[in-house]
Amino acid sequence: MNSEVFSRKLKRLRAGGAARVLDLFSGCGGLSLGLQAAGCSIRAAVEIDRDAARSHGANFHPCDPRHAKARNITTPPEDFAAELGLGPVAEAIDIIVGGPPCQAFARVGRPKLREIDEHPQAFRNDPRARLYQEYLHYVGAYQPLAVLIENVPDVLNHGGQNIAQEICEVLERKGYVCGYTLLNAAFFGVPQMRERMFLIGYRREVTNAVTFPEPSHWMNLPPGYEGSRAVALKVLNGLFQVSHNYTDPPASHDGLSAAVTASEAIGDLPPIDARRLLKEGILRRGARRFDNIIAWDRRRRVSSYAHIMRTWPGFLAPEEGLRDHVIRYLPRDYPLFARLNPGDQYPEAWQRATDMFEERLEKLRRKGQPLQKGSAAYEELRDSIVPPYDATKFPNKWRKMWVDQPARTLMAHLGKDSYSHIHYDSNQARTISVREAARLQSFPDGFLFSGTMNPAFRQIGNAVPPLLAKVLGREILKALKSKERAENVRRRAGT
Template sequence: MKQYNFIDIFAGCGGLSEGFKKNKHFNMLAAVEWEKPQVENLVNRLVEKWNMSDAETRVLRFDIQRTEELFEGWSDDVEYGSHEGLDSLLNNQSLDLIIGGPPCQAYSMAGRIRDANGMRDDYRNYLFESYLKIVRRYRPKLFVFENVPGMLSAKPGGIQVTDLIKKQIEECGYEIIEDLKQFALLDLSEYGVPQKRKRVIIIGLRKDSYSDIQGLLKSFYMEQLPKYKEKPKNVYDAIADLPKLLPLDKEVRVGGRNYSHDLTAKVENHLPRYHNSRDINVFKLLCEDIESGRCEYVSSESLKQLYTEITGKTSNVHKYFVLRWDKPSNTIPAHLYKDGLRHIHPDSIQSRSITVREAARLQTFDDDYIFISSTGDNYKMIGNAVPPRFSEKLALALESLL
């Protein structure tokens, strides 16, 4: 059986590589990630689910910008310890593809709105350069570069980021589709993800391995990948069968934390986050408004006005959003770790925001992926991940190019 070796860069907790590992034709040689909670979860997953006994060696926790050390190894680092490096780990094995996507905050529209300088000076704008150094060193047949739609309009230093990327990819000896917006901007809800989530999926092909690259890539985006589209799924499909978590008459304190909702559910990571009585009442009001058909609080203006009436504060964007049973969820973001006001469970009886398990399901992580970090870290890594359901289909489609 033919197997394709790959490495995962900016691996996070492994959403992108998860779909590839489900395909028997793909073999993960290594993964690189610098955030400790994400590494711990990825290693745990590789050991518990994929029986990878050497996962702690295969997953390199390191700063990708220190690229030469990443290749050749490092020792006695205060933050990252010691490792033999990627060169030694790969040991001259052939590498068919590299997958990954640099942190997207600097490209995201939301990130640019929050930053006074539009994130033009954010170092994360240039992490693709480190990614391409790895591509240049190991020369895979192809690479996958995933990011947010905002990268199509980002201009760090006043230069269109897609122009920078295309130029450097060409210099590396690879070619990508000419019109990224037309071909590479994908709606993941068309691939079994119960969520409104658009992402840019860039496929780079090595020039000396392929001919008629533009024709191949157009066929990939227009014919091969669309073969794996499926009927859209909604919030009900994803989370309706999970146990209900009802508000308590009186708050309880367990393990040093306060809880406002029932804790009896026997599903891993399905613990409700704490909500004060004000928020519980708001959630109930908003859910009942939709359930009754009144729909007084569904417009942005009415939600902003309600927020002002309740808090005395003003906001340029509405803070509240109730998920709809019969529609895909709004995008699950990393920002979910800060609050859940824009991801309110649609059941008025429960009057709460979504749990880590519900966020994971909306991102299409299997229930046997157990998240082992703090609640905040779990939300963050889930929001940053590529939905495994999509990556599984991406892997299938990439076989046509490999």
């Protein structure tokens, strides 16, 4: 790689220029939004999902339809740069962010990864590695000063394989200094207990050490999170006992601000009484489009977090109201949602539904209309009240949110049913809306999601929380623009 390219990029940044970002596997743009808020310029993105690509284009390049086009990562970097008018490839980008799906790395193995990196056509013999190869191809072509990769914690222990470590080893051979850790979004002001792996790499011309941002918030994580982390980190005590690039996360402590709760995140949004809307025929089966406005309820308290979501620069909340504050049509379950206690999961929900069914049977008996067990009428009534899933096999399928804690992790599966996030307010008796999911993920109210309800839920669940991306962006910019760090690098290199 040409050291003059890196020198020119660093000089421009340290003279006050904005860092230019390319977001690969961008989704709707959680990482992009956070880095933009940190002071970066989002030059372009690569995303294969059509709705997500349109969302990214609408939010970051609304006047240029070229940026709303879905693209495969196999698009050659040179063609991509030419199509979007980015200029000379090696000069166009300072930071590459994103994260290839872990399937791109899984079970390939370190020797195979090295072979793929050294022989560009090797992926043709192993399709699992293609996304990884293409990602590396973009890094090689654009020669970024920094790389930021996000993935699930299991990427540290995918069948005994530490994929994050293997990424570091390949990037280090390309001239980068790398480090990775696990960060929980709740410790950085996001109202969600979302644990993810983050890997940062810098060109050696930038710095010789990788650091991660200090937490701003604190909470005691529920049982299960520490266990999941232990499983993810187990491989570090095996393959990489001697040398690895993992860094323990900066510690959170009770002297920091309390974690943002679900009620602080969404309590100011207009209430939606699902049972009333169902009774009045307003809530019906069918696709949920974002063509109806729900006006703000000016009487509801606006928390400091909600104020941030309403006033995010460039993404101000629409004055007239919200178009994507829409919910699922789940007529069987609204009465059940009202009876659940915060923290209840599917076994509790199934038991309460069974109790509700028995209550209905008793009422019919009192009216002289008993139903014989096993009859068609009996089974029809049961099906109209009790969910069909085995309570012993799906314990985590449902969960009613706590009002005074951050939400549990939002997943892409929100696009299928949303039962993992039942609203804490029993009077509303429903699952969360698209806009509430966006709030829990720290997307501001002016951020647009393309498509209908299901694609929007999927985009939100797949995203990196923008507030967490913002603090990571600030950490990266601090390294890129630090003349002191650069001087230390030159001194240690003896230049």
